Amino acid sequence: MLYSSVNNEKIKNIKKLNNKKYRDETNLYLVEGEHLVKEAYENNVLEELILLENTNINLDIKTSYVTENVLKYISNLDSPNGIIGICKKKKNTLKGNKIVILEDIQDPGNLGTIIRSSIAFNVDTLVLSSNTVDLYNPKVIRATQGMIFKQNIIIENNLEELIKNLKQNNYTIYTTNVKNGNSLKTIEKKDKLAIIMGNEGNGVSDKLNLLADEYLYIDMNKNCESLNVAVATSIILYELDK
Amino acid sequence: MLYSSVNNEKIKNIKKLNNKKYRDETNLYLVEGEHLVKEAYENNVLEELILLENTNINLDIKTSYVTENVLKYISNLDSPNGIIGICKKKKNTLKGNKIVILEDIQDPGNLGTIIRSSIAFNVDTLVLSSNTVDLYNPKVIRATQGMIFKQNIIIENNLEELIKNLKQNNYTIYTTNVKNGNSLKTIEKKDKLAIIMGNEGNGVSDKLNLLADEYLYIDMNKNCESLNVAVATSIILYELDK
Numbered sequence: 001m002l003y004s005s006v007n008n009e010k011i012k013n014i015k016k017l018n019n020k021k022y023r024d025e026t027n028l029y030l031v032e033g034e035h036l037v038k039e040a041y042e043n044n045v046l047e048e049l050i051l052l053e054n055t056n057i058n059l060d061i062k063t064s065y066v067t068e069n070v071l072k073y074i075s076n077l078d079s080p081n082g083i084i085g086i087c088k089k090k091k092n093t094l095k096g097n098k099i100v101i102l103e104d105i106q107d108p109g110n111l112g113t114i115i116r117s118s119i120a121f122n123v124d125t126l127v128l129s130s131n132t133v134d135l136y137n138p139k140v141i142r143a144t145q146g147m148i149f150k151q152n153i154i155i156e157n158n159l160e161e162l163i164k165n166l167k168q169n170n171y172t173i174y175t176t177n178v179k180n181g182n183s184l185k186t187i188e189k190k191d192k193l194a195i196i197m198g199n200e201g202n203g204v205s206d207k208l209n210l211l212a213d214e215y216l217y218i219d220m221n222k223n224c225e226s227l228n229v230a231v232a233t234s235i236i237l238y239e240l241d242k
Numbered sequence: 243m244l245y246s247s248v249n250n251e252k253i254k255n256i257k258k259l260n261n262k263k264y265r266d267e268t269n270l271y272l273v274e275g276e277h278l279v280k281e282a283y284e285n286n287v288l289e290e291l292i293l294l295e296n297t298n299i300n301l302d303i304k305t306s307y308v309t310e311n312v313l314k315y316i317s318n319l320d321s322p323n324g325i326i327g328i329c330k331k332k333k334n335t336l337k338g339n340k341i342v343i344l345e346d347i348q349d350p351g352n353l354g355t356i357i358r359s360s361i362a363f364n365v366d367t368l369v370l371s372s373n374t375v376d377l378y379n380p381k382v383i384r385a386t387q388g389m390i391f392k393q394n395i396i397i398e399n400n401l402e403e404l405i406k407n408l409k410q411n412n413y414t415i416y417t418t419n420v421k422n423g424n425s426l427k428t429i430e431k432k433d434k435l436a437i438i439m440g441n442e443g444n445g446v447s448d449k450l451n452l453l454a455d456e457y458l459y460i461d462m463n464k465n466c467e468s469l470n471v472a473v474a475t476s477i478i479l480y481e482l483d484k
Contacts, residue, residue, distance in 0.1 A: 109351050113470045113472075113473060116466065116469065116470060116473075117466075117469060117470070117473055119463055119465050119466040120460075120462035120463055120466035120469055121462060121463070122463050143470070145467070145468075145470075147465075147466060150465055150466075185484065218362075218480070219483075220362035220363060221361055221362055221363070221364050223361050223389075223392055224358065224359075224361040224362035224389060224392075225387070226387075227358065227359060227362055227476065228355045228358060228359070228385070228387075228472070228476075230355075230470070230472075230473060231355060231358075231359055231472060231473055231476040234469070234470075234473040234476070234477060235476060235477055235480050238460065238477050238480075241461075242427065
């Protein structure tokens, strides 16, 4: 089927997936580009493919073709690359021994980069506070480089409750604290652990900070106040994965 | 002096500093926000201050006041915060024992984040290929969190020549190589070293790769092809700074 009009109801609904509200309602989201679409397919979250007319990609999935103006209408990119995937959100639950908890991360690039690093360093579950930038924001998805399909990610309204539960289940809770922490280089690495990382401007809130069992800092030159949160999270995960 | 018209010649020239071409011609660039302006002042690169009328900031520097419409006209931000600094580019030369060489990094956030981490982990000089995203791009400057004023950064047309010179001066040249490298955890740390990091999509070019003395990789889960370049650079710098 070829769609050539931006007034078509189906096309308008696909376009609406660029808004968080409609993604939340439908549990669907868009990904763009061959690499991401193929990763989505391999990870069983691809529902439907939107292709520029007269192009092809070898995937066994329901496909709709669109004209260039329709593609531009749907796409989030300045230069659409002709391949858009409609994906379904996965339903996940907390599992595993290595958990990362993100409190109110706002920058899509930071969230996507953390997701990418979390796969690299064997994180089992990523927990996002409900005030975190939307996981299905196109910039987040691009920055994950496809790792969003591989990671077990849950969104949680009440992080305090979740952390208390983890403590009862013998997870050691780590967070960063420049003043009263121990150097990351010398920190004891527990088998069951969760790491809380905070918002770009404000860090971890006091109420979550108080729940931690271990405080750590990354040794650095005193001319630098702090690292980018995706960098800091990645260095901690790298070190704890040794 | 209060400027209220966007047609004023001085205001038009300040606005032009949002373009790389004019920054290159004048050796000036803009920074926005109190934190960056104060860091620029403390690092002796602030030439002039542009303030929203009826506001004040306690710096001993030539100041021009502007109306809100002029501020919005000059600013790069959706919500300008009333403080813009005009800064002069520093003239730097290569120095020190720890050098980072960046080949054609394209994402402003990545470059800014690497600059921030390079101060944290005691890098003496950062070398950018001339095809790197412009150092004075507002998004780069924001991502540095003021560390741009503290780092010694040079832009170099011929990286091959520069690396050959470093080798003659007994620097050990490191770069990443997943297939034939040694694990970062076990790599020997030399006193005089330079690290080459490559473009987001293509990595380090063959011609520079061949000039390296030591190849390293960051241990990671095989489900993840690679890390974000700012993350990878920061982890290497963290490890080599131990």
